[in-house]
Amino acid sequence: MIIYHGSVEQVCNPEIREPNHRLDYGVGFYATTSYEQAKRWVQRKMREGKISKGYVNIYEFNEQVMEMLKTISFPTPSEEWVDFVMQNRTEPKFTHDYDIVYGPVANDHVYTAFALYEGHVLSKQALIAELKTYKLVDQYLFHTEQSLNSITFIEAKEIIL
Template sequence: MKIYHGSLEVVKYPMILQPNRKLDYGEGFYTTTSEKQSEEWVERRMIEKHSECGYVNIYEFDETKLSELKSLIFTEPSKEWAEFVMANRTRKGFTHDYDIVYGPVANDKVYLQFGLYESGAISVETLIRELKTYKLVDQYLFHTERALRTLNFIEAIRIN
């Protein structure tokens, strides 16, 4: 299966990097099955960093290896997904031992709903119902070196 990673650089050899902010599934290497989502992310980063170009890095992901890895899969927003995302984004020192995590992206548009949930303004049931009204793209987090070995770099498409 092809998956995509947006970056300001060509990333032939993915690495686990410490993020400078809290992310949905914790630290690791993030990808998506949506080339469009990856390209939009690159375009936002180019504006933020005043960069002339960026890249959509394309990888072949060997899905058959999922059974050999410790994986956490969320097929849609759920209470467990919301709690996992909230733990990663808000609990200091929170970490997990999954090799790969897959599920919906809690992007900036839907994170407002998470804020309402965190403050107690809405219930988790309301949160899930609201999130299901959005067309959420997916993301794969490769959290360990072992998981990264399931990726093979194909090419990088330059975005101007």
């Protein structure tokens, strides 16, 4: 399977990096099956950093490895997914022991809905119902060095603003 990672640099050798803020699935290397999602992400980073070019890095993912590693998958928004995302975003000491996490990506619309949930404006059930009306793209988190062995760099496509 082909997966994509948007970055302001070519990432030939993915690695686990500590982010500067809490992310949906925790610490690790994030990728998606959506080229357009990866491109939008890098374009936003380019605008924020006033950088003129970035890259959509393309990888081959040996998804059979998911059967051998500890994984969790959230094919659609669910109560378990909401709880997992909220733990990763809001509990500073929270960590998990999954090698790979798969599920919906929290884009700008999803962030807004989550903010309403965090502010107790939406219930968990209302949040899930709201999210199911969106066309959500996916994301993979490679959380361990062992999981990174399942992806192989193919090429980096240059993106220019």
